Amino acid sequence: MALFEGIEGAVAGEAGIAHFGDPVREQRRLAAGDALAALADRTVIEVAGPERLGWLDSITSQSVGRLAAGDSTELLVLDPQGRVEHAAGVVDDGNSTWLIADAADAEALATWLTRMKFRTQATVELRPDLVLFGFVDGGSAARSLHAAASADGRAPLVWEDPWQHVAVGGHQYSEVVDHPGASLAWRVGILSADEADALSAVVDRDAVAGLLAAEALRIAAWRPRWASEVDDRSLPHESDWIRTAVHLSKGCYRGQETVAKVHNLGHPPRRLAALQLDGSDAVLPEPGSPVFAGDDEIGHLTSVARHHEDGPIALAILSRRAPVGDLIVRADGIDIAASQQVIVPADAGAVADIPRLTRLSRRPSAPDPRDAR
Known part of the structure; x- marks a missing residue:
């Protein structure tokens, strides 16, 4: 309609x-x-x-x-x-x-x-x-x-x-x-x-x-x-979907053994990350655009948007072994710098009781010079 x-x-x-x-x-x-x-x-x-x-x-x-x-x-x-x-x-x-x-x-x-x-x-x-x-x-x-x-x-x-x-x-x-x-x-x-x-x-x-x-x-x-985020290899752990769509202690269902194994042992093969893209280019890269760490292709974009506060942003599915630092998105032969925020850590499933970190976009305020006195 x-x-x-x-x-x-x-x-x-x-x-x-x-x-x-x-x-x-x-x-x-x-x-x-x-x-x-x-x-x-x-x-x-x-x-x-x-x-x-x-x-x-x-x-x-x-x-x-x-x-x-x-x-x-x-x-x-x-x-x-x-x-x-x-x-x-x-x-x-x-x-x-x-x-x-x-x-x-x-x-x-x-x-x-x-x-x-x-x-x-x-x-x-x-x-x-x-x-x-x-x-x-x-x-x-x-x-x-x-x-x-x-x-x-x-x-x-x-x-x-x-x-x-x-x-x-x-x-x-x-x-x-x-x-x-x-x-x-x-x-x-x-x-x-x-x-x-x-x-x-x-x-x-x-x-x-x-x-x-x-x-x-x-x-x-x-x-x-x-x-956007699902392909023929997707496990729910990789995109943090265990958060709301999977009940870890309910009765048997198809696929439960893998869910329990990956959750208990950690190390899903891929992980979802949030990217803040360089906004100097007016054209957004398309979903599917490859993501690189140096010369190594480590994943691809799954979703892309221009946010009213954060500017160009994206979600990307990356190899578990992908580094956690800044990355490059390649679109139509152009390299676009991308600041990475880890959503799912590489050892997801083995990190239940670790300290929680702040988001990259929530930068701490500058220190007060009076504190040094």
């Missing part, structure tokens, strides 16, 4: 409206909670039936068997070697469990779930008729969405991204004290077509943001995504 297309300045991207003429301003308003982003790059899967939660619990990485109505989490589907195959946000309303998946993965995930039902009392249905809006909680955007969805007297269904906190049963490998995800209260509202039309009719250009803005906030929060 193409929403917000009629708003002046709308520029279409591959998966939806990329921006409305001023991505930086849209990003500021989105971060402040005063803009909505139509998430045409995601799709909803409805799982219904009395056995839905126990069944999902048995075949995915997350403990959802006792998920209460209105609660949110996220899950991964792993292959027998523990590699990530599918990912989805999860919210239950007491009657159905709603999975929010990247559009390119939704059909494959729904097909796999259907094949895994056997005699389980559950149904699986793709719901492309539903419309998703992303927003940051606490501002006028949340009030607008609630007003549009409450016209029939019901509260809107909203997925609360768990990335703000380490979930019960999860573990954070990042060693920073002030994790950037903690400050992003990201929400996704699930609306019917009529509710979405009602919402679209009352918002103006100042209250909307494009997908570029939503992606920039995600990347700045170090938040992994199936469409």
Whole structure:
């Protein structure tokens, strides 16, 4: 469903409206909670039936068997070697469990779930008729969405991204004290077509943001995504996804042995890093651009954005043995300097009780000269 297309300045991207003429301003308003982003790059899967939660619990990485109505989490589907195959946000309303998946993965995930039902009392249905809006909680955007969805007297269904906190049963490998995800209260509202039309009719250009803005906030929060950070080798440890999508002490599920082994022994083969890119070049490198330490290629970019405060930023998947210092990104024959912030340490899984470090972007204040007296 193409929403917000009629708003002046709308520029279409591959998966939806990329921006409305001023991505930086849209990003500021989105971060402040005063803009909505139509998430045409995601799709909803409805799982219904009395056995839905126990069944999902048995075949995915997350403990959802006792998920209460209105609660949110996220899950991964792993292959027998523990590699990530599918990912989805999860919210239950007491009657159905709603999975929010990247559009390119939704059909494959729904097909796999259907094949895994056997005699389980559950149904699986793709719901492309539903419309998703992303927003940051606490501002006028949340009030607008609630007003549009409450016209029939019901509260809107909203997925609360768990990335703000380490979930019960999860573990954070990042060693920073002030994790950037903690400050992003990201929400996704699930609306019917009529509710979405009602919402679209009352918002103006100042209250909307494009997908570029939503992606920039995600990347700045170090938040992994199936469409960007996952390939056919990805383990959840490598992108710190154990933080919110894997329950380390739940019962058996496919891939659990690898999850436990890598977590207990450490040393995942790759690790996610955040990069602050040199902003002197107006052109951003593309995802997939190689990353070098000297003459050695050590990884590639997975996500890239221009952040309204931090400038050009990126996430990159690197070899575990990659050095922790400054790196080079090579794009179209041009070398771009990149300052690295380690997200997942090389010995992730063996560092549970180490001191927490500050983020590179949180530079300490200069010492007071009076202290030397």
